[in-house]
Amino acid sequence: MDRPALQGPGGPHPDVGRRSVLGRADFSRLLASIRTAGYRIVGPTVRDGAIVYGPIEAESDLPVGWTDRQEAGTYRLERRADGALFGYNVGPHSWKKYLFPSRERLFTAHRKGASFSIDAEPADDAPTAYLGVRACEVAAIRIQDRVFVGGAAVDPGYAARRRRVLLIAVQCAQAGGTCFCVSMGTGPGVTDGFDLALTERIEGDRHEFLVEVGSERGAQVLVGVPLRPADADDVAAMVATVDRTARSMGRTLDQNGIHDLLLGRLDDPEWEKVGERCLACTNCTMACPTCFCHSTEEVPNLDASQVERWRRWDSCFNLGFSELHTGSVRTTIPSRYRQWMTHKLASWFDQFGSSGCVGCGRCITWCPVGIDLTAEVRAIRSNAAAGRPPAAGGSG
């Protein structure tokens, strides 16, 4: 099977692990070099009051001097004085919008008399550089790799796109109010799975990027970019940056025994309680960088001579998502929240060998009523510890 490799093929390149320093003034040279190497660049940009991912044509498209403040159900853009390029935390978009598009035509079928033919969808596999991928996002991409190409059934569109990604990671220099990657063991430091990793360093007049090579592909785009070798002080500053971020997480989630805890509390009274707040609006699952649920839809023309099959993002919070021949399996909101959370944090281990959560905090920030996944885990843990009995009626 042709799996997309997180590392370049054929063992580590001699440059892998090499660290150098790029001056702020030369940052646009790096962008130019990436483009010259044949990649279109997508990355962070300010739009509609948030930092989202979009095409990066020039350095000025980046969120220069912007940051964000995040809490449960709240996100606000704010100015920062230091002109940082990556001085923000993850926003409403994730890279899944590129690897696993929200709407994708899978094929088109044409009726030919009593038979039919199928036109495969041409693969959109233009080489693309993802600029500014955070540690939790590298972990999320790894999880979706497992889902889409890691099993017996390989998703051809995802695989084609994934293979052509130049992944440029950025170490988080600050934690957001809803971040908990430390709890999930996914960050804040990016340790592998990248082609290049940048650490932005701003101290007084100094504004530089420590650049670490993670693959041969990454080394290639650095050719011709003005760099100086990193010294011990540069590396120490990078380590200190990541340490500082790790100590300032906005949230924590105790993963200890979580699989058995959650699956053993399917009648916990908390499901009913959270169900009173939950809107079943799907925002958490849409914002989640690992949620992969989708529906396929046949779109015929009027005389049904041609049918397109489309795939679109769907959600376990939708009534229709669990509809079988006798109706929906999960009619109540508590049952849908329970399905999502127990899958994400518990049964995902059984299915894919890891948690489905990377601690990015998007589900907390982008929940319109601010439901906090970490608080829900705490509530259930405390109910379990107190031996609290299930709510009458459960949450069918």
Added chain:
Amino acid sequence: MASTTRPRLGVWKFASCDGCQLSLLDCEDELLAVAGRIEIANFAEATSAFAPGPYDLSLVEGSISTPHDAERIREVRAQSRRLVTIGACATSGGIQALRNFGNVDEFRRIVYARPEYIETLARSTAIADHVPVDFELRGCPINKRQLLEVIAAFLQGRRPTVPTDSVCIECKRRGTVCVVVARGTPCLGPVTQAGCGAICPAYDRGCYGCFGPQDTPNTAAWSRRLRELGMRPDEIARIYRTFNAAAKPFRLAAEAAPSGDP
């Protein structure tokens, strides 16, 4: 194809603005294909030619607001093999259902010089409150893609693919930044049915609820959040009382809002 083999379509207007019928004419590119597959037997907005029933498919726009219309819809139903209601008026009573919360006799006295000429019902109601309906297509106005899907589904003898999820999923699919979370803008998206393509939030406005309640609307939780965002109870009641004021979940949410009850 001989016209006699084509299914016969009737388009009917009740209390409404005609906007939903116009969505069919707005199909432009697809209209000829539709006309090639269906005999348009009655569509006053498009042609003065009128062919008597029965009809294989009737599209009904508008609400029932007069005793005469309450009779007329029975006749349309009797003449129609399949009856699909289109738009907020036909599916929930429309904006004219605001009368349901007032006193119609008083309105009549104030508005009309000769109120005795006005024959009207006390309430504006959905078509489904009067006759059996095969499918309800929501929206103010309806979405033309969804209308074509309903017509295609009818021609192909299948159920239309018209999701009843929230508007939020459409915002997220198109990458729109949530106006509630990022700006604190009141929005009905989480409790409203998808279908419009989440137009308003893409232009920095909250959702107005044109497509009525989604299939599992938690209006109690959403009203509490709207209070936190700074809306007064009377304002909350008003945002639920627009094009789908009489749709049950929105009606109950508006009634609950002034007291602050869920």
